[in-house]
Amino acid sequence: NAGVTQTPKFQVLKTGQSMTLQCAQDMNHEYMSWYRQDPGMGLRLIHYSVGAGITDQGEVPNGYNVSRSTTEDFPLRLLSAAPSQTSVYFCASSYGEGQETQYFGPGTRLLVL
């Protein structure tokens, strides 16, 4: 099993550009989530999904969109990048929601100029 994979590993964007961060898992997990990690702060939940076709907002959803058309994939879209979105983004998956062990991808480091 590859576990949770994320692409790209690193990306530089200019303000106003859009992009999609990819996340895939091969463990048949129903629950998937996106977090951002900023220096000195805990991870903050952006969006999550409890199954294909179902998504919901987390703590910091503004400026991001998600969709879940398959169990395996959960892409995160930045609509119009802003410097405040410079961060490291992690995708996670689990069998259930927070009550289960979470499996994380390696992260995408995003720099918005």
Added chain:
Amino acid sequence: KQEVTQIPAALSVPEGENLVLNCSFTDSAIYNLQWFRQDPGKGLTSLLLIQSSQREQTSGRLNASLDKSSGRSTLYIAASQPGDSATYLCAAVDSNYQLIWGAGTKLIIKP
């Protein structure tokens, strides 16, 4: 609103020492408490998950305890090794199954 705090932010100890990392949370109504390890430039790896009804969990040289009444969890690392150097994060899972994260403790084990 649940808040999770990890103190200290960084810790450096000689190899071989036993050490304790602390995690505090403000709301005792948690579903479980999870500890993770993060290596530089890498994702997070789950270490231990303690259910709210449990007092502790053990995995090898790691032991995590949970005291909901005092809002504390500790991660005990026995006989520390340089390979234990990493950032350790805790997360309290609330009644909505959302993980609320601490900012982490960066641990350096000196050979």
